[in-house]
Amino acid sequence: MPDTIVTQDVDLVSGYLARPMEDGKYTGVIVLQEWWGLDEHIRDVTRRFARQGFVALSPDLYHGKQTADPDEARGLSSGLDRTRATRDVVASIDYLKNMEISNGSIFTIGYCMGGGISILTACKTDLAGAIVYYGGLPNPVEQLDDLNAPVLAIYGSDEIDRANDLEQALNERDKSVESHIYEGARHAFFNDSWDERYDKDASDDSWIKVMDFISKNS
Amino acid sequence: MPDTIVSHDVDLVKGYMARPMEAGNYPGLVIIQEWWGLDEHIRDVTRRFAREGYVAIAPDLFHGEVTADPQEAGKLAGSLDRARAVRDTQAAMNYIQDSEFSNGKMGVIGYCLGGGVSLLTACNDSIDAGIVYYGGLPNPLDLLDNIEAPILAVYGEDEGERADELETELNNRGKSVQKHIYPGAGHGFFNDSGGNHNSEAAADAWEKTLAFLKANV
Numbered sequence A: 001m002p003d004t005i006v007t008q009d010v011d012l013v014s015g016y017l018a019r020p021m022e023d024g025k026y027t028g029v030i031v032l033q034e035w036w037g038l039d040e041h042i043r044d045v046t047r048r049f050a051r052q053g054f055v056a057l058s059p060d061l062y063h064g065k066q067t068a069d070p071d072e073a074r075g076l077s078s079g080l081d082r083t084r085a086t087r088d089v090v091a092s093i094d095y096l097k098n099m100e101i102s103n104g105s106i107f108t109i110g111y112c113m114g115g116g117i118s119i120l121t122a123c124k125t126d127l128a129g130a131i132v133y134y135g136g137l138p139n140p141v142e143q144l145d146d147l148n149a150p151v152l153a154i155y156g157s158d159e160i161d162r163a164n165d166l167e168q169a170l171n172e173r174d175k176s177v178e179s180h181i182y183e184g185a186r187h188a189f190f191n192d193s194w195d196e197r198y199d200k201d202a203s204d205d206s207w208i209k210v211m212d213f214i215s216k217n218s
Numbered sequence B: 001m002p003d004t005i006v007s008h009d010v011d012l013v014k015g016y017m018a019r020p021m022e023a024g025n026y027p028g029l030v031i032i033q034e035w036w037g038l039d040e041h042i043r044d045v046t047r048r049f050a051r052e053g054y055v056a057i058a059p060d061l062f063h064g065e066v067t068a069d070p071q072e073a074g075k076l077a078g079s080l081d082r083a084r085a086v087r088d089t090q091a092a093m094n095y096i097q098d099s100e101f102s103n104g105k106m107g108v109i110g111y112c113l114g115g116g117v118s119l120l121t122a123c124n125d126s127i128d129a130g131i132v133y134y135g136g137l138p139n140p141l142d143l144l145d146n147i148e149a150p151i152l153a154v155y156g157e158d159e160g161e162r163a164d165e166l167e168t169e170l171n172n173r174g175k176s177v178q179k180h181i182y183p184g185a186g187h188g189f190f191n192d193s194g195g196n197h198n199s200e201a202a203a204d205a206w207e208k209t210l211a212f213l214k215a216n217v
Helices: A039-053 A068-077 A084-095 A113-126 A139-147 A159-171 A199-218 B040-052 B069-079 B082-098 B113-124 B139-147 B159-171 B199-216
Strands: A005-020 A026-032 A056-058 A102-111 A128-135 A151-156 A177-182 B005-020 B027-030 B055-059 B104-113 B131-132 B153-158 B177-182
Touching: A005 A039, A005 A084, A005 B055, A026 A039, A026 A084, A026 A113, A026 B027, A039 A056, A039 B005, A056 A084, A068 A102, A084 A102, A084 A113, A084 A128, A084 B005, A084 B082, A102 A113, A113 A128, A113 A139, A128 A199, A139 A159, A139 B113, A151 A159, A151 A199, A151 B082, A151 B153, A159 A177, A177 A199, B005 B040, B005 B082, B005 B113, B027 B040, B027 B082, B027 B113, B040 B055, B055 B082, B082 B104, B082 B177, B104 B199, B113 B139, B139 B159, B153 B159, B153 B199, B177 B199
Parallel strands: A026 A056, A026 A102, A102 A128, A128 A151, A151 A177, B027 B055, B027 B104, B104 B131, B131 B153, B153 B177
Antiparallel strands: A005 A056, A005 B005, B005 B055
């Protein structure tokens, strides 16, 4: 009798990893995607962290989907279950921590949609630090009560209100926060694959701020 | 200049899936391994449930490790981060719910080590049915307050006290629980690849499990 079922090994959560070639013990950085998905830009950023001496991992929060179309990206982003996304990030943290080349210290960094998830993750698990580029506040905001990690917040001046809201919400709770607002820069200014939004000066300066923040808190 | 880094795609959480060949919408079932790991027996059980009409996934809670050595199994089980195990189980549930084969219903079943993880998942997530074969109680016990799903508890006579304790704790909290203790059967009696297999008890427990699932998912 022929079998009536199909079987296969499946990837329940997957991601993209970049690490220094040389063996050693490295700080981990979890890189969290913009609303486009785990695209070539995010892979490139992940590799940049590896070249700076970090073991960097970007989980695929959309589970195989990505797009260059803003309307579709908006749909994917608003359809994303934040609880599930946070679990996928924690799965990445678990994976990194169990790697031989991990020194146990882990940061999250997220851009746009991923910025909000970076902060949300820091509210749910222990981290060495959480970095947010132009991301939203947790909803409900009281989740910030549970945050232990220092936060680095980076925004363009087009989102100055959002940046101030986050800083204020963290200050009210006696959390450690360092914010930088780049005059004239706009949402997604770090994305050098998006000509219209990319701001090289702001991008380069913020990269240095990120490196300083990680080295200070590792 | 040659690059100084290595980069590649990685599987962060893996599993084994079996589903009916025919297209359709089926209830989901996550099968949670014994302390041996995601071994051939657990894969076989996963296929058995698929033949009964479930989209079944067994997540690999040991992330690549499988053993037939009791000492090593004890070590693997002892060092398993239970919170991570629950997250891996949830990843399997999400995977099923995203698939085109899901009807939206979800059960979780676990054996031995996995029995405890199954209960713990029922304490953390909204599922439709939780089944535990000879598994441990959550620590702290008050996690049971959060259970929404009906629970089927299956134990051998050697663990009758554990079964009674689970039943009492669930009853005290007004939770739905159905308990079966098999006289003469021991821990692991359902595992037909193991030394403690009891075919009569296993066959009866299988029928009770299918009936429980049919009623709830």
